[in-house]
Amino acid sequence: MSDPDPTPTEPTPAPDPEAYELTINGRTRAVPSAWLGESLLYVLRERLGLPGAKNACEQGECGSCSLYLDGLLVNSCCVLAADATDARIDTVEGLADGDQLTDVQQAFLDAGAVQCGFCIPGLITTVHDLLDRTPTPSQLEVREAISGNLCRCTGYGRILQAVEDVRAQREAAR
Amino acid sequence: MPIDRPTDLDAALASLSDVPSAHLLAGGTDAMVEITFDQRRPEHIVALRRIPELRGYRVDDDELTFGAMLTYTQVERELASTAPGLAMAARTVGSPQIRNTGTIGGNLGTASPAGDTLPWLLALDARVELRSVRGSRELSLADFVTGPKRTAREPDELITAVRVPRVEGPQHVAKLGPRNAMVISVAMAAVIVDTTNRRVRAAFGSVGPRPIRASDAEQQVSDAIDWDALTCPDDAIVHFADACAEASQPISDHRSTADYRRHAVAVLAARSLRRCLAA
Structure with missing residues (x-):
């Protein structure tokens, strides 16, 4: 577990024509050209620069990518990002208030x-x-x-x- | 890979009718792993989480109806007294994170031999409701699951609900694996001492290509039970356990051996029945 950021194994076929938006920590973020099969974990880390959710097993086994989807704790590797378009996504980055830790x-x-x-x-x-x-x-x-x-x-x-x-x-x- | 996000059942059925090859996305805990690891490349996805008709459950006098998008967490928290065996099974699934998203309908659709809710549903003669633009039909779970990860669902059909009769009496579900959480079962047992119909119901998971019902074992032990006192002679319990093991069809794989699984069926069957009778 010393490697801070394992190389994503997720393949990236050609982008789909559909762009979509996600609401993350209260902010709307555009995902302009992604393959629609990408997991929420992948989109957060590789497309939106939010590396708080960690990528280890990519199969719901390890919990290191846990975040909240509409207030429910979920593994973001098991969420299809393009299906979270109308959900409230809250990540670990949204917990602390600036330097003030929870x-x-x-x-x-x-x-x-x-x-x-x-x-x-x-x-x-x-x-x-x-x-x-x-x-x-x-x-x-x-x-x-x-x-x-x-x-x-x-x-x-x-x-x-x-x-x-x-x-x-x-x-x-x- | 287009994605449809229908917001009601009719729209979902229309999507499936237009693209019967579409993959149905419920909680995503199976599908996303397959997609990420390139074991599945859907041409099209129909996402089911916005469809109110598939959510929730209904408790009638003689029947329980579980919507296909009912999550394990909901079962665990809301149905522990109404469907105790199903709640026990739900609590053994994965982790809290998995249980917050994984659904009964997904468990049925995946139809893994290790599906954690399937033995309990099979023991209760569950009926699976399937809908399409062509109409609706119900199949017994035994007819619905045709093999390992294979079902009788037609490509344009959607699993909308699963129903079981309401029965009184104690229930127990036992799952065997290397730890309590995060395991795919080595063997699983669901035993229901159905005092409404005065019969024991027993079914097992991960010990055959499909969930297995131990009908002969059920019949023998049902005859041996004193239904007024809810007691059973010990030799009848041992005989029940052996008959359950006899009904199982386990294989050896990376999780266990056939011999150990057969042994486990006997142990879990006897333990579950004893716990029911002690309850």
């Missing part, structure tokens, strides 16, 4: 939950999704929630600690 992002740093960092954008979006839906998850609920996000560095201990830290902080703030 509580989840800060907790991952504080807990030492980041090693190579490749899986982290997917885990950050996943943990936000979990804690927004389930503010006080059990350990089993946390493990189930991140079961589709592979991390090959940390052994998950400090990731679980970071989730627990955010849960406690949010509870104390209520």
Whole structure:
């Protein structure tokens, strides 16, 4: 997982005549000439310069490309970009407010939950999704929630600690 | 590769009638992997996520109807008490991300021998509703799935819903794989102790070219159960497990061996039945 940006394996046949638009982090972005079979992950990274969603397995196994489609956590490698034209797409880039990290992002740093960092954008979006839906998850609920996000560095201990830290902080703030 | 994005059922059926070779895109968790890895090059795509008629589910007195675009997450969260076995099956699918997009209709359309919802649907004699501009028809799931990843769907037909009868009684679904999440099953069991009709229903996945119903095993154990006390002699449970294993038609592949799968069918069958009777 040390390679920060594996060469995309996605083939790129001739562009289709149809141009389309995507709404990403509240902004409308034109996708002028793409092959219509491209995944949302590919379009974000290779056509729109948004590399936050990471490209590892391209088959829904690793969770490193997780983002929100109409508020639902999904693997962007399994979304046809040209079918997301009327959806609200929110990526990891849209979470922080400038340099102001979210509580989840800060907790991952504080807990030492980041090693190579490749899986982290997917885990950050996943943990936000979990804690927004389930503010006080059990350990089993946390493990189930991140079961589709592979991390090959940390052994998950400090990731679980970071989730627990955010849960406690949010509870104390209520 | 043009893409149609119909916003109602009639428009979707018209698209399919115009281009019967079009690939139907439901949740995308199968199709996108095939497209990305160049195993599938659709000439045309009909995307189904905007069609209200395919969403949701209906609970009637005698029947449950699941729309084709019902996601695993919806099943898990909204149908856990109405269709407990289906909710158990849905919860074993992939990861939360996959369950948020993957659909029942997609599971049926792909018709993988390892399709996680198929054993439960088969055990309940599910009927698949197919629509086209020519009309609609219903097929039993047993007739719908004709082989591994093969179905009786005509090219211009769309899977619109799947129906099962409502039955009372405990249900259990068990999936075997290397871990709890993110696995394609090595073997899967769905057992329903149907107290409405006083019969045990049992079906299995990943142990044959299609989901397999263990009809003889069902009959024998149904005769052995005390339906008033909901108990069963232990030797009848063991016999049931062996008969289920006998009904399976497993092969050896990169996920497991035929021998292990046959053994797993017996273990999962007995475990599922015992859990139903203990519930």
